[in-house]
Amino acid sequence: MKIESSIILRAAGHFLLPLLIIFSIFLLLRGHNEPGGGFIAGLVAAAAIALYLFSMDIQAARKALYVDPRDLIGGGLVLAVLSGIPAALQGKAFFTSLWWPVELPLLGEVKFSTPLIFDIGVYLVVIGSVLTIVLNLAEAEEKS
Amino acid sequence: MSVSLALPVLIPLLAGALSLAFWRSHLAQRWIGVIGTGALLWSSIVLLKVTWQDGIQVMHMGSWAAPFGIVLVSDLLGAIMVLLTGITGFATALYSLVSIPREHEKFGYYPLLHLLLAGVAGAFLTGDIFNLYVWFEVMLVASFALIILGGERAQMEGAIKYVTLNLFSSALFLSAIGLLYGVTGTLNMADVAQKLSQVPEAEQGLVSVISILFLVAFAIKAAAFPLFFWLPASYHTPQVAVSAIFAGLLTKVGVYVLFRFYTMIFADDTELTHTILLWMGMLTMLTGVLGAAAQYEFRRILSFHIISQIGYMILGLAIFTPLAIVGGVFYIMHHIIVKANLFLVSGLVYRLRGTYELKELGGLYRSHPWLGLWFLIPALSLAGLPPLSGFFAKFVIIRAGVEAGEWLAVAVALIVGLLTLYSMIKIWNEVFWKAAPEGCEQREAPPYTHQGNSLVMYYLPIIGLALMTVLIGVAAQPIYELAEAAAEQLLNPVGYIEAVLGAKP
Numbered sequence: 001m002k003i004e005s006s007i008i009l010r011a012a013g014h015f016l017l018p019l020l021i022i023f024s025i026f027l028l029l030r031g032h033n034e035p036g037g038g039f040i041a042g043l044v045a046a047a048a049i050a051l052y053l054f055s056m057d058i059q060a061a062r063k064a065l066y067v068d069p070r071d072l073i074g075g076g077l078v079l080a081v082l083s084g085i086p087a088a089l090q091g092k093a094f095f096t097s098l099w100w101p102v103e104l105p106l107l108g109e110v111k112f113s114t115p116l117i118f119d120i121g122v123y124l125v126v127i128g129s130v131l132t133i134v135l136n137l138a139e140a141e142e143k144s
Numbered sequence: 145m146s147v148s149l150a151l152p153v154l155i156p157l158l159a160g161a162l163s164l165a166f167w168r169s170h171l172a173q174r175w176i177g178v179i180g181t182g183a184l185l186w187s188s189i190v191l192l193k194v195t196w197q198d199g200i201q202v203m204h205m206g207s208w209a210a211p212f213g214i215v216l217v218s219d220l221l222g223a224i225m226v227l228l229t230g231i232t233g234f235a236t237a238l239y240s241l242v243s244i245p246r247e248h249e250k251f252g253y254y255p256l257l258h259l260l261l262a263g264v265a266g267a268f269l270t271g272d273i274f275n276l277y278v279w280f281e282v283m284l285v286a287s288f289a290l291i292i293l294g295g296e297r298a299q300m301e302g303a304i305k306y307v308t309l310n311l312f313s314s315a316l317f318l319s320a321i322g323l324l325y326g327v328t329g330t331l332n333m334a335d336v337a338q339k340l341s342q343v344p345e346a347e348q349g350l351v352s353v354i355s356i357l358f359l360v361a362f363a364i365k366a367a368a369f370p371l372f373f374w375l376p377a378s379y380h381t382p383q384v385a386v387s388a389i390f391a392g393l394l395t396k397v398g399v400y401v402l403f404r405f406y407t408m409i410f411a412d413d414t415e416l417t418h419t420i421l422l423w424m425g426m427l428t429m430l431t432g433v434l435g436a437a438a439q440y441e442f443r444r445i446l447s448f449h450i451i452s453q454i455g456y457m458i459l460g461l462a463i464f465t466p467l468a469i470v471g472g473v474f475y476i477m478h479h480i481i482v483k484a485n486l487f488l489v490s491g492l493v494y495r496l497r498g499t500y501e502l503k504e505l506g507g508l509y510r511s512h513p514w515l516g517l518w519f520l521i522p523a524l525s526l527a528g529l530p531p532l533s534g535f536f537a538k539f540v541i542i543r544a545g546v547e548a549g550e551w552l553a554v555a556v557a558l559i560v561g562l563l564t565l566y567s568m569i570k571i572w573n574e575v576f577w578k579a580a581p582e583g584c585e586q587r588e589a590p591p592y593t594h595q596g597n598s599l600v601m602y603y604l605p606i607i608g609l610a611l612m613t614v615l616i617g618v619a620a621q622p623i624y625e626l627a628e629a630a631a632e633q634l635l636n637p638v639g640y641i642e643a644v645l646g647a648k649p
Contacts (some may be wrong), residue, residue, distance in 0.1 A: 074162070078158070087149070094206075097206065
């Protein structure tokens with residue numbers, strides 16, 4: 001069963017996908033001290049792909065994602081757990097935040113940190129789990 | 145502060161994440177399963193050694209100071225429990241290699257197993273009550289999924305009872321946490337223990353209410369009377385490896401928390417709580433063992449015996465003399481190993497004969513005499529025959545009861561011991577001794593319920609755990625000393641409080 005989506009949605013989907021992904025990365029980096037962070041950013045990114053799925057079809061959505069969503073769950077979890085370890089190597093308690101401020105041209109001071117790595121892990125896990133569910137449901141729908 | 149403190153939580157988390165990342169490769173997941181639980185066992189041995197030599201270990205996670213941040217604390221009881229988690233986890237992982245069908249591996253058996261172990265280890269090590277709640281939930285999520293893996297009708301039925309009662313218990317737990325936070329303004333266990341003694345007279349009633357709320361919540365988790373019926377309804381439905389780890393560890397988390405809370409935190413009003421605990425313990429023992437007597441399914445009998453054994457541990461806590469607490473701790477150590485092993489044996493019997501029904505089994509002693517021995521060791525230990533581990537565990541508790549003058553409890557404990565022996569002999573007679581019924585010898589478990597033809601990985605963990613049971617019995621003295629030191633720390637929480645919050649000026 002294939003429902004033709006409206007032409008407006010299809011046209012908008014092309015533009016909205018990259019915009020929403022950029023917005024989700026903005027939310028991800030904004031987190032920690034201001035509203036934002038890995039979880040909400042992951043939801044926005046997953047919503048972007050889901051919107052793309054509705055405007056196009058499943059194959060297009062999978063292609064836009066590049067990887068299998070299940071890989072994102074595992075990879076993200078590994079990243080999140082690993083982010084606690086650098087502190088232990090320095091003799092501090094696990095999950096102690098470490099900050100590495102770097103001066104970059106144009107951008108000014110950028111703070112790399114272990115919470116950022118943790119947040120990226122969460123981001124990937126959320127995208128992965130939401131899309132695993134959504135894509136599987138969509139495929140089940142298509143088969144029936 | 146020692147790094148070894150966080151490892152028992154981090155290792156299973158990492159192993160779980162890795163096996164999710166390798167979800168395509170069954171082989172990789174199996175290796176991660178064995179190596180991950182092996183590493184967990186190793187780290188728990190290191191942790192116990194460090195705790196024994198250097199005293200209570202504390203780690204402020206993320207370097208946020210207590211009582212505001214979350215602390216991981218390992219006193220001797222916590223370290224012992226983590227070691228038992230490691231042992232059970234490793235034995236189960238080996239057993240899973242052959243007993244978990246590919247279909248279940250595909251649906252994430254290994255990641256869930258690691259998640260479950262992480263939840264259990266986290267619950268044993270955390271020093272924060274809300275964090276304890278979180279670990280409970282981690283554990284429950286993993287166990288819900290494990291219990292329905294396979295999706296048979298009986299599993300769904302068991303899982304619904306399991307989920308409903310455990311969610312109810314979690315809700316009680318959470319409300320109690322809210323009230324406790326309202327009264328004391330803190331959820332750090334050491335801080336709570338300290339602040340509860342300063343609560344004004346007018347609010348003592350509220351403290352009692354909170355204490356009872358926690359008691360009911362944890363009694364459900366521990367499957368104590370009268371809220372135990374989720375356990376026999378669900379534990380015989382999943383894969384045996386899952387049953388074994390549930391039987392060994394999950395209810396014992398509830399018991400552990402009871403020990404932690406009602407020695408360290410709510411120790412002022414023992415008149416009320418420990419009287420309830422005493423009756424709860426006795427009735428739990430009795431109902432469990434009587435329920436088992438009526439059963440003729442291998443794993444259901446064992447499930448009911450979990451309940452009756454939980455009663456002994458609660459009894460140890462309820463009598464509340466130093467000796468009784470020692471007995472309770474010793475009992476937990478002995479019980480986890482024995483119970484997990486009995487479930488593993490039942491799985492091997494199923495593998496050989498394709499059924500759990502005692503009526504349809506028989507003649508295994510003739511065909512597999514050694515298996516008879518590996519069954520008898522944990523079974524007789526469970527019943528409390530010397531020189532096995534169960535004898536010393538029961539002996540210490542009953543002796544504590546005699547010294548405290550709790551004659552009724554002593555009588556119940558002795559009768560239940562006898563009935564346990566009856567149950568174990570029943571299994572022995574039906575499964576091993578009596579002549580095999582018609583056609584029983586030809587039957588085998590259908591191939592979709594396991595992997596490969598080798599039985600080595602079935603025997604290996606069974607023999608290992610059985611030898612451990614003998615070892616605890618033969619070398620009871622050092623184990624007893626360990627339990628004694630653990631009980632000593634529980635009854636004098638000053639050391640724990642100072643370790644977490646720093647010495648008082």
